[in-house]
Amino acid sequence: MGRKFFVGGNWKCNGTVDDVKKIVATLNAGDIPSTDVVEVVVSPPFVFLTTVKSELRSEIQVAAQNCWVKKGGAFTGEVSAEMLANLGVPWVILGHSERRALLGETNEFVGEKVAYALSQGLKVIACVGETLEQREAGTTMEVVAAQTQAIADKISSWDNVVLAYEPVWAIGTGKVASPAQAQEVHAGLRKWFAEKVSADVSASTRIIYGGSVSGSNCKELAGQTDVDGFLVGGASLKPEFIDIIKAAE
Numbered sequence: 001m002g003r004k005f006f007v008g009g010n011w012k013c014n015g016t017v018d019d020v021k022k023i024v025a026t027l028n029a030g031d032i033p034s035t036d037v038v039e040v041v042v043s044p045p046f047v048f049l050t051t052v053k054s055e056l057r058s059e060i061q062v063a064a065q066n067c068w069v070k071k072g073g074a075f076t077g078e079v080s081a082e083m084l085a086n087l088g089v090p091w092v093i094l095g096h097s098e099r100r101a102l103l104g105e106t107n108e109f110v111g112e113k114v115a116y117a118l119s120q121g122l123k124v125i126a127c128v129g130e131t132l133e134q135r136e137a138g139t140t141m142e143v144v145a146a147q148t149q150a151i152a153d154k155i156s157s158w159d160n161v162v163l164a165y166e167p168v169w170a171i172g173t174g175k176v177a178s179p180a181q182a183q184e185v186h187a188g189l190r191k192w193f194a195e196k197v198s199a200d201v202s203a204s205t206r207i208i209y210g211g212s213v214s215g216s217n218c219k220e221l222a223g224q225t226d227v228d229g230f231l232v233g234g235a236s237l238k239p240e241f242i243d244i245i246k247a248a249e
């Protein structure tokens with residue numbers, strides 16, 4: 001089953017008004033493959049989301065970097081899934097390791113967030129990944145399977161979910177997973193889907209890699225059977241993000 005290549009750009013907590021103008025200009029001018037070949041989604045901080053959405057070329061979509069776990073209300077500082085849907089923001093990143101580590105987002109809480117976001121019509125980039133200690137202890141597959149199971153427990157369809165495998169030890173470190181390391185976990189997750197969800201979900205769900213992806217390592221990673229794209233942090237703020245998108249070709 002053909003899985004369309006997916007490249008996400010997670011800008012994280014970065015950018016000024018001028019920075020955003022420059023990044024949008026680079027994206028709008030970039031020589032990128034058609035939307036038949038690659039799905040591109042960039043995720044600015046909330047404060048720039050609507051500006052970027054309005055100024056970005058139509059072939060590139062936007063995502064929020066998070067949303068609240070239930071209907072909006074007395075939750076100071078939160079942004080609800082229904083607000084994003086109302087703004088026409090189609091995607092949201094949920095369960096990023098930085099939020100799991102810094103804000104204590106548990107597997108169950110992430111599962112509930114994914115379910116609520118989907119219920120409001122959003123599409124979700126759901127993040128899983130192990131820490132260095134967990135990898136060194138040989139528990140990588142156990143960890144990412146538990147994180148994915150917690151999502152599967154709460155949702156009835158994976159049609160609007162892209163799963164991002166982002167080993168924590170590769171995020172922001174420059175220590176990218178080797179193609180073999182990435183392929184091993186992606187294949188393990190695809191096997192998990194086949195065994196725990198269905199053969200169709202296993203075949204159709206895009207599993208993307210994140211963690212120090214760059215213009216120089218993206219091609220080899222993209223060549224792995226079960227790597228269906230990327231969720232890019234630091235490099236998504238730079239012109240090399242165009243090269244990473246072209247890895248889809």
Ligand SMILES: O=C(COP(=O)(O)O)NO
Nearest residue numbers: 010171172211212233234
């Ligand atoms: O967190 C990441 C990856 O970040 P880097 O590309 O900077 O390692 N994506 O969501």
